[in-house]
């Protein structure tokens with residue numbers, strides 16, 4: 762299982778980035794909302810979208826889930 766966090770602040774593009782724990786591009790802890798542990802990034806994104814409908818994968822740690830908007 763991998764822990765995931767979502768950035769509480771919106772990016773300039775209007776989305777909330779989802780990061781794997783330990784990502785070097787991860788923002789400071791106080792700007793993160795922990796969404797928990799998931800077996801796959803798909804599940805993490807799904808859960809993040811319940812809180813932030815415009816959640817998007819980090820282009821660094823979740824490149825397969827990063828979508829340009």
Ligand SMILES: [Zn+2]
Pocket residue numbers: 779780781784785786787819820821822823
């Ligand atoms: Zn990341």
